[in-house]
Amino acid sequence: MSRSSTEIMGIPDELFHWIPDEMVVVVRLPRIPGEDTQEVLIEQIRVQLNEFLAQYSLVLEAYGTYGRWSETPTLPPIRRRAFIFGLHHKQPLIAIFFHTRHVDPTVRDPVPMALSYLQGHLEHLAQTGLHVVSAMPNWLVTAAPFYADGGPALPPHPAPALPSPAPANALSGWHVRLMDSGIPLDSKGAEDVLVAVLDTSPHPDRLRSAATRPELRRNWLLQRLAMDLRNEDGSFAVEYDRYPQSNEVSTGRDNAGDASYYLMPDHGLSVAGLIRDVAPRARIRLVRVLNDYGGGDLYSLFAALTDLEREMVSGSIRRLVINLSLTIMPDIRRLPYIWFDHRQWPTTQLNGVIRVLNHVEEGLRLLFESLQSHGALIVAAAGNDSSSAFEKGLSPRPPRAPARYESTLSVSSVNSYFAPSKFANAANIPPFDAGVATFGGDSYRATSADGWPDAVRGLYLSPLFPMGEQNTSGWADWCGSSFAAPVVSALGAHLMAQGWSASNVVIRLAAGSQERRNEHLFGSTPDAPTLLGNIIRVQQRYGL
Known part of the structure; x- marks a missing residue:
């Protein structure tokens, strides 16, 4: 290794899988909102979620106004806080980015806590007319501070x-x-x-x-x-x-x-x-x-x-x-142990565990399915x-x-x-x-x-x-x-x-x-x- 390489390569202090304090909520909409009503829609959803999360001392803040942006003012400003997709459906989807804050400032990263409460009360939210199809952390994306x-x-x-x-x-x-x-x-x-x-x-x-x-x-x-x-x-x-x-x-x-x-x-x-x-x-x-x-x-x-x-x-x-x-995200075998911090679950709770694991990436799956439905490879x-x-x-x-x-x-x-x-x-x-x-x-x-x-x-x-x-x-x-x-x-x-x-x-x-010629009618061994x-x-x- 050359002398200059120490200036080019660095060793990280810690490994992360998502951005602390940041989450994405994907909601199914009755119709595509107009450009002039989208900000109103985002704020209505934030208020509705905050009314529910208040009992747990949790607050969702508008994206780009808290967290990294309050600590580092030189970060690029946020011009869009949400993205609409699934345009092939009569009921499209909107992905909204939020900061998550706990009223106790000593809570380091309240995202897992907030997501757990949301995922455990999807039926309650649906009764208010808010159909949350996915709630997930702001996962890191890497070619894989x-x-x-x-x-x-x-x-x-x-x-x-x-x-x-x-x-x-x-x-x-x-x-x-x-x-x-x-x-x-x-x-x-x-x-x-x-x-x-x-x-x-x-x-x-x-x-x-x-x-x-x-x-x-x-x-x-x-x-x-x-x-x-x-x-x-x-x-x-x-x-x-x-x-x-x-x-x-x-x-x-x-x-x-x-x-x-x-x-x-x-x-x-x-x-x-x-x-x-x-x-x-x-x-x-x-x-x-x-x-x-x-x-x-x-x-x-x-x-x-x-x-x-x-x-x-x-x-x-x-x-x-x-x-x-x-x-994006840890691999599927590691995800349960990362998300649940190596907890073991009794059989009676496995259905709930599977539901949570699906929910923390369902928004991503739907995004790619939407592009595929329009003919993208x-x-x-x-x-x-x-x-x-x-x-x-x-x-x-x-x-x-x-x-x-x-x-x-x-x-x-x-x-x-x-x-x-x-x-x-x-x-x-x-x-x-x-x-x-x-x-x-x-x-x-x-x-x-x-x-x-x-x-x-x-x-x-x-x-x-x-x-x-x-x-x-x-x-x-x-x-x-x-x-x-x-x-x-x-x-x-x-x-x-x-x-x-x-x-x-x-x-x-x-x-x-x-x-290749199939030795069996059901298929052949892959290369x-x-x-x-x-x-x-x-x-x-x-x-x-």
Whole structure:
């Protein structure tokens, strides 16, 4: 580790799963409210909830007026406190963000207490006409202050420096190639499809400036994205400050898999670059919903996804793929012990426990189901939490949300030998099987058959890498399901451009890229049995 790396990477003091004092309440409405009545509606719901919570010494405050905003006045101001979705239903949904306050200031985080009271009295609230379908903490969202479990499997490292046979001024670099012909590619490069990448992002000016740096001028992918950005024709757009971010939430791991945070604004750019490589004419919109440390919360995610739903309803987006190289919440097996603080429950209480666990994420499930109902293809990374399980000879961890939802196409990771990556979570949770695996690299010091690091080569603009190495080419070695997901998103764009529906795309891609004969009438063994998914085989090679 170089001397400067200690200034780039940090070790968190504590692990969090949600923003303390903040919660989200999802309410079913009788109709879509008018723009001029939405603030009145939000306040009426807050007053009704406060009338109930007062007996427990709890108060809900308007979002952006308490908590973090009172402690840090420089935080971005809140312009919207609620988001409407489920526009395909006669009775839409509204997600309202609140601060939660206990009258006793020594109560550190009253969110679990407030949610427990609400979840235990849903029938009472319904009798007043208030139909609460979900109440949940403001879960952290991470490419996985606060620190959240998630992020790439490893920090990025410089890609191998290879000699190029091309002239000194010729563009060169790494390309992804689909190895099997079973997935038909669109002859027009998926030009009629928008791929929205919700992730981190560098400022557009930083990307344009990087393309002029002498050491990066031969990077074909960087030059292509910079040209697309300059054209301003929608082929590549960056929404950098539409959803303002703060740097309170961070994520990441070091080479040993231990918690370490570092700047990763290029995470989303690398994801977008992989999509451009595989789908050369798709329209790509890089939307910054995570901060420069790869962290965020539900607020920006709800804002971006509900805005996309409105665009689909209006007809301004016809064919949409949403790439989510991010994770939300603890995995489904850990959630009960985190939420209930390792309590054991008698059998008579299990139904109530299951109801509570469903309620603290039902709003998220409904949000993704809403987008799916409008025809969006949602591709989500399964996560990188299984290194410890691999070392112990155990099965991989289950996919994280939103990859584990039935409305999404989950993507796990295999290495260059098409064996499960050591860190890879499973692609599916039975009985669902809408998941697949593709190349996402492997653990630190793992090598490919060529003797190079077993990693995905993607874009990287920062002058220094997290471990302090110099960036001399604009190419980085990344590892994680974050970088497997964009390959699948790009292939999904190819199929949608040919008229495939999102549901049929999921079925086709989940089948993998090889034809197989079923030994049994009920089905066949998946390509990667431990990941519970088939494999789409791709290679990445260096060339012109």
